Amino acid sequence: MTDRDGDDDRDHRFSEGEGVDPSYEEFDLDPPELGVDPSKVDPVDSRVVTDTLDKHNIDSEDVDAEELLDVGLNYMQINRYEQATEAFERAAQFAEDDHTAQEAWINKGVAHAELEEYDEAIGAHREALRLDDTSEHAATAETNLAYALWEFGETAQALEHAERAVEIDERFAQGWFNRAFFLSERGLAEEALHCIDNAIRLGMRNARVLEEKAEILEELGEYDEAEEIADEANELRESAEQRLVEERREMQGHTPESAGGGQQRRDPQGGADVTDPGRTSDRDEEDWRLE
Template identity: 60%
Template sequence: MTDRSEDADGEPAPEDAAGLDDDALDHEFSEGAGFDDPYAGFDLDPPELDVDPDTVDPVDSRVVADTLDERTLDNDAVDADELIDVGLSYMGINRNEQAVDTFERAAQYTDDDNREQEAWVNKGIAHGELEEWDAAVGAHREALFVADDGDFEAAAHTNLAYALWEFGEDEQAYEHAEEAVRVDKRLPQAWYNLGFIENERDRPEQALDALDNAIRLGFQQADVYEEKTRALEALGRDEEAAKVAEQADEIRSQQERELVDER
């Protein structure tokens, strides 16, 4: 998505991809969620979807889905921004097929190249949620085609890298991961993706540089510290690796506690 979306669970890399070890098969590849401006469009709760808690259970996703269906029926005056919000809300309730259709409509009905690019990136991520990697690759490539130097170019590259990796095209994935950080050096998820691939290519020094950049830019998920541990171990810096591994464990434990509290 332009990522207005939340992170999706990563899937195992294709088994015929060259150079994968067991750790790589369990890797959760970043999709770039949580971007700061200009990626700050990924709000899953547009105000138009507010419901009256006195009459409707606000956590009833069926009510939200019905509201979304009503909003997508009128073709007379289509607002691409509104459609993108609808698509993101569909993703928030795991209706990814409808999200795909909605993002495609948003791309079709806008004359703004940046908005069209945003819609295509989000469509690609929705395809990824459905594990439709070929379609995801196509959507992200379309995002790059419709807007040269667009606001979401880096997001398109890093999400394309993710989709290509899952599709088994690891060399192309590396190229787009590099391009993402060239386009936007302040995109932490792009640095993380590049760091993971550098580890896979047995280039721990380059991996460490990329992962440190991701951390400095605010990427604080356990995955980035686990990949940093891996790079440090490959460099023989075992004492540092042990400390970073502890950080990863602490972050993962905190995330698990937060999930329990939310329930």
Template identity: 65%
Template sequence: MTDRERDDHEFSEGQGFGDPYDPFDLDPPELSVDPDKVDPVDSRVVTDMLDERNLSKGEVDAEELLDVGVSYVHINRHEQAADTFERAAMFADRLDVEQEAWANKGAAHAEMEEWDAAIGAYREAIAIADEEDAERDPERASQGAPSSEHTATAETNLAYALWESGQTEQALEHAERAVERDPRFAEAWYNRGFFLLERGLAEDAVEAFDNAIRLGFRNAEILGEKARALEEVGEYDRAQEIAEEAEEMRERAEEELVE
């Protein structure tokens, strides 16, 4: 890099191009936007409009975009990940890929604690499954059916985002829907148990935690919540036993981390 010259040099303001050049515009007329509807400082607007004008869904590999978004997540660049997942959803020509893109976008916003944006993305992922009706629209059925796994994940993550934004009643509702979407989704059962316990429904919470554990979701966190629920229903001996097991698991995890 060469040394910069003096920074106090006064550049000529010039006279501009004058009237003959007024009609000249780098933007094609198709890209004109209504400033009442679009923020003129939103740098993504022109890019999105160019994408829609010049690229068809078949020209973009949405699954590769998903992989790029996941790579951004792995290096904690969640804002770029969210933008990439949104583009993947835009160009997806299969419903399952579009749904996964929206669910991942929600997760990226959640990492940044942008709960409103996360809620909106999760709702988009769920809407794809809600709108799918093979009997009514066979053409959509041929485009790759939405995944029950992705739908359940979106439901349970939506429940968490709603909880964080203070919408506790709706959080439990979507936690219930998550286990209905996929009864073998262990994390959904755990979240359902957590929200039930927070609402004072400790007995139902214990049952939900047991379901999660039976499905393989067993760690110190869920054991600690189950111990808390057992205390609420008066099963103090079992609660103490489970709490001790949870503490042992935490200690082992810390030792493994140190090693």
């Protein structure tokens, strides 16, 4: 065994130097291109680094915002709403024009509404309108904002934006339907009837719309006409359910049992697809999704 106690010359001495020159960038643990204030970063936000690096590592010219929009819509079709919100947010971030960015924000709002994240939906639609409140998509943004506000409990603001939607586009059927719904909820049945008739004349004739009209007619005391409209609504619903049964039978390769209708919640409409302003996805007859 070697006795090192008496051999001071062999003892190791730790470096007392000044360390690495600060100008040696390879050892810089806080690269300036990040530009992040740590005090403003949520430690549980798993996307903060990715989101920050995107702007620096990806040239906007290499990103097709239109393709990102399509990715988001495809996520919507398979009910992957969280992924859809992220795709739409990236599309808005990389969009080179306000028109595409507005589409992305509106669709992001719709996706948040599907997740019942109405506060986020409201913010997304407001951002879309901030970009352009008179564009071809502005009416869609307004009516979807009205829907989100209603679900969030801001009923007075909801009516204001529903009215704004039809002021922007008088041929926007879904806007007329939402305006009718909000007016009816306030007891303004005559005005509501006028609005819902406009929606029907513009092609929005489905079970949900006819049921709403029947309720408005009942409020006005027009019970016979209300009953006729309610019967027509039931026929349309049964027809839609039968089509759904047949589609499932074709997909599954066997004859299913008869399908029955469940209790439907009275609700304004949401979820207009901005790739086709004015087109809606009916919550009752199908799975209320973008198509």
